[in-house]
Amino acid sequence: MSIAEQIVRIKRELPQGVELLAISKYQPVDAIKEAYDAGQRMFGENHIQEMAAKAAILPKDIEWHFTGHVQTNKIKYMAPFVSLIHAVDSFRLLREIDKHAARNNRTIDCLLQIHIAQEETKYGLTKDECRQLLANEPWRELQHVRIVGLMAMGSNTDDTVQIRSEFHQIKQLFDELKECYFSDTPTFCQISEGMTDDYPIAIAEGSTIVRIGSMIFGERQTT
Ligand SMILES: *Cc1c(COP(=O)(O)O)cnc(C)c1O
Numbered sequence: 001m002s003i004a005e006q007i008v009r010i011k012r013e014l015p016q017g018v019e020l021l022a023i024s025k026y027q028p029v030d031a032i033k034e035a036y037d038a039g040q041r042m043f044g045e046n047h048i049q050e051m052a053a054k055a056a057i058l059p060k061d062i063e064w065h066f067t068g069h070v071q072t073n074k075i076k077y078m079a080p081f082v083s084l085i086h087a088v089d090s091f092r093l094l095r096e097i098d099k100h101a102a103r104n105n106r107t108i109d110c111l112l113q114i115h116i117a118q119e120e121t122k123y124g125l126t127k128d129e130c131r132q133l134l135a136n137e138p139w140r141e142l143q144h145v146r147i148v149g150l151m152a153m154g155s156n157t158d159d160t161v162q163i164r165s166e167f168h169q170i171k172q173l174f175d176e177l178k179e180c181y182f183s184d185t186p187t188f189c190q191i192s193e194g195m196t197d198d199y200p201i202a203i204a205e206g207s208t209i210v211r212i213g214s215m216i217f218g219e220r221q222t223t
Pocket of ligand 1: 023025046067068195196197211212213214215
C-alpha cells in the first residue's frame with residue numbers, strides 16, 4: 001500500500017476524537033509530501049534539527065510535534081514553530097521550554113511523559129514522580145507552557161494483556177490528574193499513546209493521539 005493509501009485507510013479507521021500523528025523521523029521530505037498531499041497535517045519527529053530543517057521547506061500549515069527526548073540546548077531551534085512537545089519529563093525542562101516560548105511570544109503545549117513500560121529507560125516520569133511534580137513544583141507560574149495531557153510508550157512485547165494494562169494505567173492517572181489539577185482546564189485533554197504495533201489497544205484504552213510511523217512510511221533506514 002502506498003503512503004497515501006495508508007494515510008486514508010488509517011484515518012478512516014480512527015474513531016472520532018482520536019488524531020493521527022504521522023511519525024516521519026528519518027523519512028525523506030518526498031515521503032512527507034506524499035502524506036501531506038493525502039491530507040495529513042500532523043507530523044512527529046524525534047530530532048529537533050531534522051524537524052527544523054524539514055519544517056523550513058515543507059508547507060507552513062503542517063503541525064510539527066516533537067516526540068523525541070528534548071535536549072535543552074536545542075529547544076531554541078523548535079520554539080518558534082513546534083505545536084506540541086510530547087516527552088517532557090521534568091520541571092526543569094518545562095521551565096526551559098517556557099523561557100524559549102516567551103522569547104518567541106508563544107505558549108507551547110506540552111505533554112508529561114510517563115514511564116510505564118517494562119523496559120529500562122532513563123526517560124519519563126513514574127506515576128509518583130508525575131504526581132509529585134504537579135503537587136510540588138510551581139508549574140502554574142509558567143506563563144508560556146501549557147500542560148495538555150500525558151504521553152506514554154507501551155512495552156515492546158507481544159503480550160497484549162500487559163500492553164492493555166499499561167495504557168489502562170495511563171488513563172487512570174490522566175483521570176486522577178484531571179480531577180486534582182485540571183478540572184477547570186478543558187485544554188488538558190490529550191493522551192498520546194499507541195504506535196504501529198499497539199495503536200488499536202491504545203485507542204480502546206483512551207488514546208487521543210496515535211503516533212504511527214512504519215505502518216505509513218514503511219521500515220526506517222535507522223531507528
Ligand atoms: C518511532 C516512534 C513512533 C512510531 O513508531 P512505529 O512503530 O514506527 O509506528 C512513535 N512514537 C515515538 C516516540 C517514536 O519514537
